[in-house]
Amino acid sequence: MTEAYAPNKRMKKVHLSDKARAALILKWVFLGGMIVFTLYPVIYTVLGSFKTNAELTQGGGFFPSVWHFENYYKAFIQADFTKYTLNSVVVSVSVTILAVATTSLAGFAMARKDFAGKKILLALYMSMMFVSLGSVTLYPIYELLRALKINKTMFALVIALTGGQATNVFLVMGFTKGIPRELDEAAIIDGCSIYGVYSRIILPLSKPILAVVALFSFRNAWNDYITSLIMTISIPKLQTLTVAVVQLKYSVNSAAEWHIMLAGASIAIIPILIVYMFSNKQFIAGLTAGAVKG
Structure with a gap:
């Protein structure tokens, strides 16, 4: 058996x-x-980006037959991508700093405070997460900035790109709810004001989720095209790298220079890849913590 x-x-x-x-x-x-x-x-x-224009348009091999490193020199010098890269860095870093500051404050208030209209505000935030208005909002935003007489400045582009942080606010709010309220109470007993609780307790403990917010904000600002195009259409010197790469296609002298366009596109791609390579562990850890807590 x-x-x-x-x-x-x-x-x-x-x-x-x-x-x-x-x-x-x-x-x-x-x-x-x-x-x-x-x-x-x-x-x-x-x-x-290392091929010749003829090799690209005629469908050469996957790898360049000859490596043309001078394409990057032409992109930086002739197409003035140095200026556009600097514009992208300034805009992206500014948006990141402003987004982290505003979402951390909003998330803290939503998680810790009860105030009139909180449920309505949460409902509005929630609707903005699932209803994408996209380019519909660009005209009123531009008109508002024009009325404030700041539409021809880089600050206007930063303000426009910083908006739409509903998802990040909910991430920070969920993470903050997971921080014990006893820490807030102990800090208040020790003499901390509400701002002291935020700066000394909540902010240091929220570093993982704020790193996620920073990465999201930097990526969105660096890769943005439509908003940056609208805000800088009358001020070419303020264009970001993404806009400059696409505009290169429509310029009279460079309409067919695909190798320069790909060099510019590579310049736009590489920085965000480097940022993610060095911060992917913190990104995953912070995103997971923000999703689970609360």
Whole structure:
């Protein structure tokens, strides 16, 4: 009886092992396909930036036949991408700082304070997360900035890009709710005001989620095209790198210079990739904590 049962048991184990192996292979095939689809455009852009214009338009090989590093020199010097890169850095860093400051304050108030109209405000924030107005809001925003007579400054672009932080506010609010209120009470007993509780207790403990907010804000500001185009359409010297790369396609002298465009696109892609490579662990940790707490 035991001998007859043993082979069946072994066969069952082998069968389960085959299913597990098939599932593992399927998982890696899926992940490999996702990696290829994600990285291929980036790799093609970077490699294409070292090709000649003729090689790009005539459909040469995947790798450059000759590596033309001078494409980057032409992009920086002839197309003046140095100025546009500096504009992007200034705008993105400013938006990041302003977004972290405003979302941390808003999230703290939403999580810790009860005030008139809080539920209505939360409902409005929630609606902004699921209803994307997109470019519909650009005209009234531009008109408001024009009425304030700041529409022709870089500050106007920073203000416009800092808006729409509903998702980040909810992330910070959820994280703050996970911080014990006993810490607030102990700080108040020790003589801290509400601002002291925010700056000395909540802010230091919220660093993981604020890192996520900073990364989201920097990425959105760096990659933005429509808002930056609208805000700088009459002031070319304030254009960001993303706008400058696309505008290069429509300029009279550079309409067909795809190699310069790809060099500019690579300049725009590489910084955000470097930022993510060095901060991806903090990004995942902070995002997970913000999603679970509260």
